[in-house]
Amino acid sequence: MTDTSANARASTSKPRPRHDGVEAPATDLVSGIPAVRHELFEAIKEAQGERPDGANMPMVGVVFRQRLGVPFEQFVTFQVLQNGVKIPNPKRKMLPFIQEYMTDQVEVVIRENGTAIAKVIDEPPIAPDMPVYQKSVWVAFLRPIRLRTRRFLKLDDHVGFTDLPAGTQPQPHWVEVLPGDTLGASPTDPVDTLAVHHAIQAWLDRTGTDLSKVVVRPASAALSSRLQQLFEVIEALPVDVAAQWQIPATVLLHLKD
Known part of the structure; x- marks a missing residue:
């Protein structure tokens, strides 16, 4: 045709x-x-x-x-x-x-049958007293690592992660993420924001990696009163309702001033 x-x-x-x-x-x-x-x-x-x-x-x-x-x-x-x-x-x-x-933009999952699935990486959640992590860093600690593969965070111009065969040797600016470092959640599982944050922090401590290499910006010392009020509203909503909210970044930037 x-x-x-x-x-x-x-x-x-x-x-x-x-x-x-x-x-x-x-x-x-x-x-x-x-x-x-x-x-x-x-x-x-x-x-x-x-x-x-x-x-x-x-x-x-x-x-x-x-x-x-x-x-x-x-x-x-x-x-x-x-x-x-x-x-x-x-x-x-x-x-x-x-x-x-493109590991800073796209997550690739290789299924057991060999099929490669590409998924746009979602923005990580914004939470009080927590850094805003690079999207790919967040996903690297959220998703499981398949058997006979190694996961590396690439901490160069385009921060991202890649899963490669077990025999692969790391290149410069690559730092390994071990299976025990991740939460092992599937794309359809609910996300425990605090658990992901703690997993990243533990990995930073273990590997001696500087926080600045994996964040968009560090945690603010204090949120503006208007932004704090927004988080309080979200926390008061039922979980299934709050999960459907999509707040433009421009709104958050306006509220933080």
Whole structure:
């Protein structure tokens, strides 16, 4: 069956230059790894939709191609050849690219049958007297570590975590998270915010890692009275009602002043 939507995009887009036989994808973004990260992140979000467990990689690939009119590997190859971006060959497929460059944005779960599931990492909860952790750090201590794998937190420009085969040796800026460090919760389990916080703190103490490397900002000495009132309202709500609240960051920033 002909993909009429893809054909329509191709027919309405401007002519695209070619380089070494690779057609340039239609995108107005700045070239390079940030462009690949952005486009793949948007494809994952669209493929995931309302699914709490995420989207499988083939579906992400379909959505990526529908959005840009070219497969993911062709998009990456264009960035390498046309724009001189340095992405090693093994990292030009979706799953390796996510594991190398997007662990601060996307959580990948490999199921027992080998299926890879990609899930956009949710914002960690904001609680009184608790630091605001990096999203990927929060998830690294929330999710279980599969047998015969090792989990590493990557504490470099893009803080994230990655699960790799048991024989993998850590690279610079990688610090291991052991199975006993995590809560082992599934994506559908209720989150014990304080337990995750304590697990991270215990790991920081054990590994000698500085708190500043895993947080967006440290805990405030005191909350503004308006923000404290908001937390009191949330705490007074039934758990199932409070869990459905989504408060924009702009509101929280306004209340803290």
